[in-house]
Amino acid sequence: MVAIEKRSDISYKEFIEKYQSKGVPVILENATKVWKDNLMFTPAFFKEKFGDRSASFSNKKYTISELLDLTAASTKEQPAPYPIKFNILSQLPELLEHMSPLHLNMIKPNWLTSKILKNKLGNAMDLHIGGIGNSYEMHKDAYDVHAWLIQLYGEKEVIVFPRDQEPLLYPKKGGLLESRSPINIMNPDYEKYPRFREATPIRAILKAGEVMYIPSGIWHTTIAHGQNISTIVDQVNNSNYKAWRRDVYVYKKYHNKYRAIVDYLAATAIGNACRVGQLFGMKF
Numbered sequence: 001m002v003a004i005e006k007r008s009d010i011s012y013k014e015f016i017e018k019y020q021s022k023g024v025p026v027i028l029e030n031a032t033k034v035w036k037d038n039l040m041f042t043p044a045f046f047k048e049k050f051g052d053r054s055a056s057f058s059n060k061k062y063t064i065s066e067l068l069d070l071t072a073a074s075t076k077e078q079p080a081p082y083p084i085k086f087n088i089l090s091q092l093p094e095l096l097e098h099m100s101p102l103h104l105n106m107i108k109p110n111w112l113t114s115k116i117l118k119n120k121l122g123n124a125m126d127l128h129i130g131g132i133g134n135s136y137e138m139h140k141d142a143y144d145v146h147a148w149l150i151q152l153y154g155e156k157e158v159i160v161f162p163r164d165q166e167p168l169l170y171p172k173k174g175g176l177l178e179s180r181s182p183i184n185i186m187n188p189d190y191e192k193y194p195r196f197r198e199a200t201p202i203r204a205i206l207k208a209g210e211v212m213y214i215p216s217g218i219w220h221t222t223i224a225h226g227q228n229i230s231t232i233v234d235q236v237n238n239s240n241y242k243a244w245r246r247d248v249y250v251y252k253k254y255h256n257k258y259r260a261i262v263d264y265l266a267a268t269a270i271g272n273a274c275r276v277g278q279l280f281g282m283k284f
């Protein structure tokens with residue numbers, strides 16, 4: 001991988017063959033063309049419809065309306081708080097209907113949509129609002145989920161790393177922390193993290209209406225160069241189920257061995273039920 005490919009016409013079959021089954025990231029252009037009400041996701045839309053919804057960050061509550069003001073005024077010197085996560089399923093369920101069908105229907109099957117996994121074991125569906133000076137922690141997604149980053153408004157720079165560069169990113173130690181890096185992508189401390197000099201970040205600009213597929217296990221981060229709104233949706237299916245189940249065990253074991261065994265068995269049962277359900281035509 002030397003660049004993140006951008007594709008505009010791609011079939012489900014090609015997506016599976018070239019990207020999902022090989023673990024290669026890709027950006028799908030024109031993704032919102034298939035959504036209802038094309039390119040309607042402006043700050044004004046969010047303020048009017050969902051302005052009062054709130055989420056906590058560093059022990060402080062922010063409404064969407066407040067955050068839209070903060071991110072509009074955000075600067076490198078005084079960045080808005082980021083990432084404040086608004087959970088779509090519990091806080092903005094009405095948004096789902098506007099976004100249907102999601103991602104050209106590529107994000108299927110997704111076992112995380114089964115009721116039993118709602119908001120559990122790595123299943124997240126969040127709205128992020130950012131502004132100038134905001135960047136995400138450098139990380140790979142916990143629980144080895146695949147992630148879909150859907151850009152609703154504005155742009156952000158997305159950065160991924162070739163798979164073999166994990167040692168250059170100085171993963172932290174202990175449970176879930178192992179999927180996080182301490183390096184600040186906007187201002188890397190090369191004295192402290194000298195191996196990072198050898199890393200070769202691969203960058204692309206994700207524009208409104210585009211969707212990026214970030215395969216399980218890929219280290220990534222983002223940098224905002226202006227106000228922007230996106231959602232992130234996680235996916236588990238046969239292609240990453242084993243890695244997901246392994247992470248459920250490894251992460252939980254760090255805190256409690258018995259809990260880890262219980263969750264591993266639960267993940268096994270859920271995975272088997274989803275696989276069998278899928279064979280018999282259940283839709284995920």
Ligand SMILES: O=C(O)CCC(=O)C(=O)O
Nearest residue numbers: 128136141147222230232
């Ligand atoms: O929206 C972003 O800035 C990145 C989100 C992301 O990578 C995540 O939530 O795992």
Ligand SMILES: [Fe+2]
Nearest residue numbers: 140141147220
């Ligand atoms: Fe991520």
